[in-house]
Amino acid sequence: xxxxxxxxxxxxxxxxxxxxxxxxxxxxxxxxxxxxxxxxxxxxxxxxxxxxxxxxxxxxxxxxxxxxxxxxxxxxxxxxxxxxxxxxxxxxxxxxxxxxxxxxxxxxxxxxxxxxxxxxxxxxxxxxxxxxxxxxxxxxxxxxxxxxxxxxxxxxxxxxxxxxxxxxxxxxxxxxxxxxxxxxxxxxxxxxxxxxxxxxxxxxxxxxxxxxxxxxxxxxxxxxxxxxxxxxxxxxxxxxx
Amino acid sequence: xxxxxxxxxxxxxxxxxxxxxxxxxxxxxxxxxxxxxxxxxxxxxxxxxxxxxxxxxxxxxxxxxxxxxxxxxxxxxxxxxxxxxxxxxxxxxxxxxxxxxxxxxxxxxxxxxxxxxxxxxxxxxxxxxxxxxxxxxxxxxxxxxxxxxxxxxxxxxxxxxxxxxxxxxxxxxxxxxxxxxxxxxxxxxxxxxxxxxxxxxxxxxxxxxxxxxxxxxxxxxxxxxxxxxxxxxxxxxxxxxxxxxxxxxxxxxxxxxxxxxxxxxxxxxxxxxxxxxxxxxxxxxxxxxxxxxxxxxxxxxxxxxxxxxxxxxxxxxxxxx
Numbered sequence: 001x002x003x004x005x006x007x008x009x010x011x012x013x014x015x016x017x018x019x020x021x022x023x024x025x026x027x028x029x030x031x032x033x034x035x036x037x038x039x040x041x042x043x044x045x046x047x048x049x050x051x052x053x054x055x056x057x058x059x060x061x062x063x064x065x066x067x068x069x070x071x072x073x074x075x076x077x078x079x080x081x082x083x084x085x086x087x088x089x090x091x092x093x094x095x096x097x098x099x100x101x102x103x104x105x106x107x108x109x110x111x112x113x114x115x116x117x118x119x120x121x122x123x124x125x126x127x128x129x130x131x132x133x134x135x136x137x138x139x140x141x142x143x144x145x146x147x148x149x150x151x152x153x154x155x156x157x158x159x160x161x162x163x164x165x166x167x168x169x170x171x172x173x174x175x176x177x178x179x180x181x182x183x184x185x186x187x188x189x190x191x192x193x194x195x196x197x198x199x200x201x202x203x204x205x206x207x208x209x210x211x212x213x214x215x216x217x218x219x220x221x222x223x224x225x226x227x228x229x230x231x232x233x234x235x236x237x238x239x240x241x
Numbered sequence: 242x243x244x245x246x247x248x249x250x251x252x253x254x255x256x257x258x259x260x261x262x263x264x265x266x267x268x269x270x271x272x273x274x275x276x277x278x279x280x281x282x283x284x285x286x287x288x289x290x291x292x293x294x295x296x297x298x299x300x301x302x303x304x305x306x307x308x309x310x311x312x313x314x315x316x317x318x319x320x321x322x323x324x325x326x327x328x329x330x331x332x333x334x335x336x337x338x339x340x341x342x343x344x345x346x347x348x349x350x351x352x353x354x355x356x357x358x359x360x361x362x363x364x365x366x367x368x369x370x371x372x373x374x375x376x377x378x379x380x381x382x383x384x385x386x387x388x389x390x391x392x393x394x395x396x397x398x399x400x401x402x403x404x405x406x407x408x409x410x411x412x413x414x415x416x417x418x419x420x421x422x423x424x425x426x427x428x429x430x431x432x433x434x435x436x437x438x439x440x441x442x443x444x445x446x447x448x449x450x451x452x453x454x455x456x457x458x459x460x461x462x463x464x465x466x467x468x469x470x471x472x473x474x475x476x477x478x479x480x481x482x483x484x485x486x487x488x489x490x491x492x493x494x495x496x497x498x499x500x501x502x503x504x505x506x507x508x509x510x511x512x513x514x515x516x517x518x519x520x521x522x523x524x525x526x527x528x529x530x531x532x533x534x535x536x537x538x539x540x541x542x543x544x545x546x547x548x549x550x551x552x553x554x555x556x557x558x559x560x561x562x
Binding site: 163167173174177223235 | 391
């Protein structure tokens with residue numbers, strides 16, 4: 001088995017017809033298409049949610065529980081309820097959770113096993129946090145923070161701010177990547193004989209692997225991502241006192 | 242006729258199994274020791290304590306089983322004639338990844354089982370919850386051995402194409418990074434889970450609050466392991482393979498691996514201690530858990546910044562050499 005096959009994705013060089021062969025302009029086509037499918041699923045859910053809320057009792061109960069969960073999460077980490085922060089964290093959680101648990105749907109891979117998706121989500125969260133900190137504190141105080149306690153600390157402070165992007169996105173990427181590698185290695189290994197496949201199905205190892213690495217890890221990492229975004233927001237808010 | 246390459250090959254196989262067996266043996270011994278003292282304290286819940294200890298010991302044994310799988314794979318791949326010296330040298334990387342990680346995980350994953358025995362003795366009516374909690378923390382502690390397994394399989398896939406000393410040093414470095422990098426976070430995770438299970442045993446009413454804090458906090462503590470995995474994968478697949486023999490390339494690989502690996506040591510332990518302190522405070526005072534968990538997460542995020550410095554340095558070393 002060629003181990004490099006597990007981490008390579010199909011690349012599509014969009015600008016090569018104009019003569020630009022820069023690898024930075026290449027697009028991981030599989031990842032982009034899988035992300036589109038997930039966005040399509042979310043759009044379908046968005047259009048039906050109004051019907052569910054007004055016509056079914058069970059659906060309404062579940063939706064209210066979900067919204068209550070996010071309101072409680074926001075209150076817990078910020079100390080007070082802020083509508084925009086709650087909506088932002090909830091949409092991050094729902095998108096990342098659906099991305100991480102995508103392999104349950106046939107022919108889909110996790111888009112978050114690509115570093116670019118994870119980094120993009122990290123940068124979105126970082127920009128939102130910085131804009132909110134600037135809104136709360138004002139531009140002058142925000143810039144002045146970089147020169148604390150001394151002027152010399154400027155590069156170190158900038159590095160510390162930027163390191164939150166790396167920490168938040170590499171955590172998501174590494175966990176999902178490791179899990180997907182393990183499941184793929186397992187499923188390529190048992191494909192050598194039908195006896196191994198039968199044992200895998202009937203002993204429950206297949207189900208346990210999918211339950212742990214896809215559902216548990218995926219939901220946990222999505223929760224941690226949303227939680228850390230809210231925590232960074234609360235750090236920015238606490239400075240203003 | 243045996244030469245030094247064969248000596249390395251069989252040494253790696255033997256040490257992978259032997260070192261892991263030592264730690265698993267010590268861990269199982271400690272677990273049964275605390276099960277006995279827990280039975281001595283609460284003789285009426287003897288069956289529950291025995292069940293918790295037995296399942297805990299079975300989970301500790303996973304480490305030894307994984308090492309056995311790797312050893313058998315290596316043994317099957319032994320080529321009888323014309324052994325490649327650099328291929329066998331690269332297997333030292335597999336030895337580092339499996340032995341160091343397995344040793345520390347075998348000891349660390351026994352600590353939740355020990356704490357769970359005492360907690361069941363203290364709260365016999367709460368056995369089911371404590372049992373589930375112990376299973377969850379033990380599985381989370383054992384994630385580094387899975388990343389070590391991935392890296393070992395990749396190293397084994399690439400080892401046959403190693404034709405130079407620098408190439409096998411690259412493979413050794415990626416194993417070393419995962420192995421050394423898992424020491425600190427594993428110790429931190431074991432300190433944290435000990436405090437969490439103790440907290441549940443002291444105050445069962447705080448169970449829900451400690452559970453939700455445990456999920457987030459253990460994910461933060463084990464992030465340095467993920468950084469080490471990223472550096473190891475970069476060493477395996479993304480770094481340009483040296484085409485001419487220059488010793489400085491090998492030095493760079495080993496230095497970058499040790500930079501990230503040793504950088505996680507302090508951060509993992511201190512992040513675990515921070516989380517453990519917050520956990521025992523939540524058990525004492527569940528009403529204040531918003532404030533306590535927020536403060537703890539803030540401190541753990543700041544501690545993690547140190548690891549990111551070493552990761553950035555390693556990346557600069559590897560990608561712009």
